[in-house]
Amino acid sequence: MAGKAAEAARELAAEGVPQALASGDSTLWGPSAEAEAAIRLGWLNLPLTSRELIPEITNLVEKAQAEHLDHVVLAGMGGSSLAPEVITATADVPLTVLDTTDPGQVLRALRDRLERTIVVVASKSGGTVETDSHRRIYEQAFRDAGIDPADRIVVVTDPGSPLEQLAIDSGYNIILADPNVGGRYSALSAFGLVPSALAGADVVSLLDEAADVHPLLGEGEGNPGLELGAAIGAAALAGRDKLLLEDALSEINGLPDWIEQLIAESTGKQGLGVLPVVGADPGGAGDELVAVIGTGDGDLRVEGPLGAQFLIWEYATAIAGRLLGIDPFDQPNVAESKANTNELLAAAGEGPLPVGQPLLTDGPVEVYGELPGNPKDLSDVLTILLNQVPGEGYLAIMAYLDRLAAFDIPVAEDASFDEMADAWTAADPATLRALLAVRTDRPVTFGWGPRFLHSTGQYHKGGPQNGVFLQITGAVAEDVPVPGKPYTLGRLQLAQALGDLGALTGRGRPAVRLHLTDRVAGIAHLLHAAREV
């Protein structure tokens, strides 16, 4: 394997690819990708060009500090929030990220220090429904509290987007991003820097870290981006196309979630692609490739501080894309689930969404979908799904739930940290990943919906068709209207789940939806059923 990676890197160097990529050559991915690539390579120079933003960002930060706005909320999906999440977690500064349509999770943010809240509305396209909904909800909440939204909303978007126009009309602070950078490559652009700086992270150091590796990107030797991209691309071509991302020993917090979007959306298309697997222990399957961030054992190790990591992984993804023969800058299948969601909402009008009849009900969990083998209960359903995963395939769990709800679980006042952690784990739907992973030698992934729709969702629909899908939705206790729209967040969330389910079943993939009629009891029941064999 190491030999194949080195050979691929040598060949790429002999063809002059590193120099061409570093100088922004848009022809590297073939004629059909050229037009898109021509407007998508700006990320290569962000360590230098983003410095122009620093005075503007510093002004914004000083103004927010002067007004004591210390609760920073970021509304943004995919590339518009994943990088700030890692940057702030690594810098250990608080940032509330809204990349959900879960009413409970949005209400938690809304009810937290509104009088000291500043909201960054970040959307490259300016048309993303989740972000648009969050903006509407916060505008209303500020007005209801007698606060002028123009004093509290900062917009980050591309020049010319509908959101820019709206922000101008509304008198919002606007920071424009470099339009020649795609969403998932935008970590070092205004999308990564503005919310992170407001939250208190040192973004100049981040740019410095990236600038340190920048000169290496044109090199044929000693180029970490070339080596990583050649290793990922050569491994995938040889059938090792499940990329396990390990960061347990790293000082960088949460980078695998950002890498997941970059790799899954960039490579998962035309029936090809590399599946990132986050949070899993290596299972020894023949198609696994283990990449370690910082220190630890794996097939690949990527060293360096966060700013450098961003640039190296972006460059590596562009290189892997060339080796795989795909366009690493488009996301052709993401729109499909969005279109399904819009159609479902429009067709239902004010009536109920077409959820269908449950196949079975097991306590607080309803099971929707078609399955072979006549399952009698939830335990049977999970066993059948695991058995359906093909030899080269994977199981994807997709939870359209509140990802912070587990922390609401009551714990005894004198509980130790370990006891608290056990209580959270027992209430966390994400625990299902590990419980099912021990029952199969195939990778099991976990994504929060709709967040993953802007990440691995592309791979699920555009990559190799060997996934098996387990959706989880939940009853809504308290819903949130979206001002100016005919739907609530809860309705949008369910329509998103159904829209994606339709896209998956339409491809003939096995997919079921588990609906928790009582969320807390349903998660406990589900985790219990997953333990039974």
Ligand SMILES: O=P(O)(O)OC[C@H]1O[C@H](O)[C@H](O)[C@@H](O)[C@@H]1O
């Ligand atoms: O920044 P936005 O235009 O709102 O886009 C947010 C996300 O939306 C889409 O789903 C794309 O597939 C992602 O790559 C992007 O990061």
